[in-house]
Every structure is written in C-alpha cells, then in structure tokens.
Amino acid sequence: MTRTNGERTPAYPSSPKQRQRYARMLRAAAHLGAVHGLEGMQMHDVARRSGVAIATLYRYFPSKPHLFAAVLHDQVRRLDAGSPLPPQGAGPVEAVSELLTGASRQLFEQPLLALAMLQSNNVSHVGDGDPARRTDEIVADLILRMAGVSDPCDQDRRVVRILEQAWYGLLTTVLYERSTAEAAQEGIRLACRLLLGPVLCERRS
C-alpha cells in the first residue's frame, strides 16, 4: 500500500496520552526498523505493534521517512538531554571525537535502523514540538557544547555544519558496506582534528 499524503502537515502530540502513544509508535518503528530496514518495514506492523489505528499512525507520520526522521530526532534529543560530559582530562577536539565515535558505534550496532534513519534525515518536518528544533541543529549545539564553545560565532557554526555533514557521509559509507567501521571512525577523528583544531586555536589566542 502506497500513501502519498506527504504534503499534509503531520499532527503533533500535545496531551500526555498523545505523547505516550507517540512514544509507543517511535519505539515500535525503532524495533521493526532495526529488523527490516526502511524498505522492508511495513507501516501496518508499526501500527499493530504500538496498538494504534493505521490512520492514527499516518496522521503523525505521513510516510516511513517521516517516521524514521522522528526516531532519529528522538534518539538525538535523548543524547542531548543526557548532557554527556567530556571524558575527564580530554581536550575539546578529543571530547567531540569521543561523542561522535561513540554515537557511531551505537548506530553500527543496528545498521538497518541506522541506514533507515540517515536515509530519512532530510525529511524536514519532525512533529514533536512546535517549533521543532531540527535534528542537525541539536547535533551542532551538542558538538559546540562538548568542544567547550559557549559563544559560537558564524564561522564556528559553519565549521560544525561541515563536520556534521562529513560525519553523516562517513557513517553512510559504512552502512552501505563501502568502508569499514574502523576506517570511518579514524576518518571521524581526523575530521574533528582538522576542522575543529583551528577554530579552537583561534579562540585561545
């Protein structure tokens, strides 16, 4: 069954009951997405597993990409809310490296879900709040916080955006089996060093 109602504005959960139901749908999608991936997962199975009507599921998530974008958004929000602290004694570049390689390791544990989320990440609207803070903005702010940059200038934000895009790209090469996880993790550390190093130097001088 193909639904092409991607143009309709997705619903927001507002009451506590709606939020619970919304969380159940995200959990079901994360579980089934890890088993079946974007193509293989069926919206009907998500509705069944989360105990909602199929129409309800589509009201919140007009398509599978909307659903997986919301799962990613939820995972990133949790990571952010956990307010991870830089490892003791780590410099700012190392702190960001640890953040990104740690998150990568978790993503690699469920490669089908990770790929489904990254393939869906460009769906712009994630309906968990209005205005929703975009996934890439949450990640950017988290990177800046880990790097100890509390007053980012435009240039800092541009650099972090490049790092974020490089990170997604390196993750994708692993998930499509075009690169090993080890090579990608090494690439992520190198990207942190080359991109963030100058930003942080300028700041100290």
Add this chain to the structure above:
Amino acid sequence: MTRTNGERTPAYPSSPKQRQRYARMLRAAAHLGAVHGLEGMQMHDVARRSGVAIATLYRYFPSKPHLFAAVLHDQVRRLDAGSPLPPQGAGPVEAVSELLTGASRQLFEQPLLALAMLQSNNVSHVGDGDPARRTDEIVADLILRMAGVSDPCDQDRRVVRILEQAWYGLLTTVLYERSTAEAAQEGIRLACRLLLGPVLCERRS
C-alpha cells in the same frame, strides 16, 4: 510497476552498438530525471525515449537508483576526462575550491536530477566497465590532481574522502532546501581550506 531484481548483476555494454545504446539510455535518464526526479521518472519513459525495449533497460539498470548512479558516474568521468586545469595563478586549495564549487553550480542548475543522482550514489555497482572505477574514487583522484598531489599517502586519501563526504552533504542540504546555495558554496570553500591546508603545508615543509 515495481521491479525488485536489484540482486541480478547488471549487464555491461561491450560492442560499439551496445555502448551507443547505453549512452542513449543515460542521456534519456538525465533529461527525464531533470524534469521528474527519482520518484517521478518512469523507467518506461526512459526506454521509450532511448528507443530500447524495457527489458533491455532493466538488463543494464535493474532499478532507477542503478540508472541514476550510472548517470552520475558518466558525468564525473566526463569531468575527469576533460582534465580541468587549475585556474591560472590559483594555489592548490583555491584550485580544488573552484573545481567543487563549479561542479556544484552545474548540479544546482538541475536540482531534481542532482538529487536523484546523489540519492542513488550509494548503489555500489555501476556497469560501464569491468572493473569499474567507483565514482567516489574518480572524484578523489581528481581532487588530488587539482591540488597538485601526485604521490598521495594514506592520510591524504583519508582527508580527501572527508572533503568529498562533506561536499556531498552540503550539496544535499541545498537540494532539500535546508540551506542556500551561497551558504553551501561558502561551506565548500571553508572545508577545502581547513581540510586540505594542513595536508599541503606538511608536503611543502
């Protein structure tokens, strides 16, 4: 009509007649992809426009992503074969910046085709030669050539891979209308400077 024969190994064009037909299919896909994008373009229309049977089209390109990956591969191969020279007086970082921002400008002129190609770029097998040089390898070699690096070490290749991934990512943000072309082009130039600068410095010292 849904075809799910993505597992079958695509055919290669070998005779001159096959190569002509292959080129016709790529041209038709580039034209129709620019108008309709990945989702909207129909394989039947590509077959009709290039004057081949639908079965022939599917023998070379088992799916639309295979077809658009081949269109991208073809465009990159042409760019490479044109052996662009660094602009006169340009340093190596500037030469690579010009290469990537120039290619970006061309891609932005046909945004639906560009998006279709980037969405398809992870299909691993592009059947225009055996062994086929992968699209990302051609781009990486071209970047190194433009930077004047004739004897790249492993670290150089890692850095270029990061730059390439960041470039694809920044392009994608524009094609999904999450960033302006100007901001992305500025990001590309900054990425070239930050990533390639140290490589080239080490080389000179």
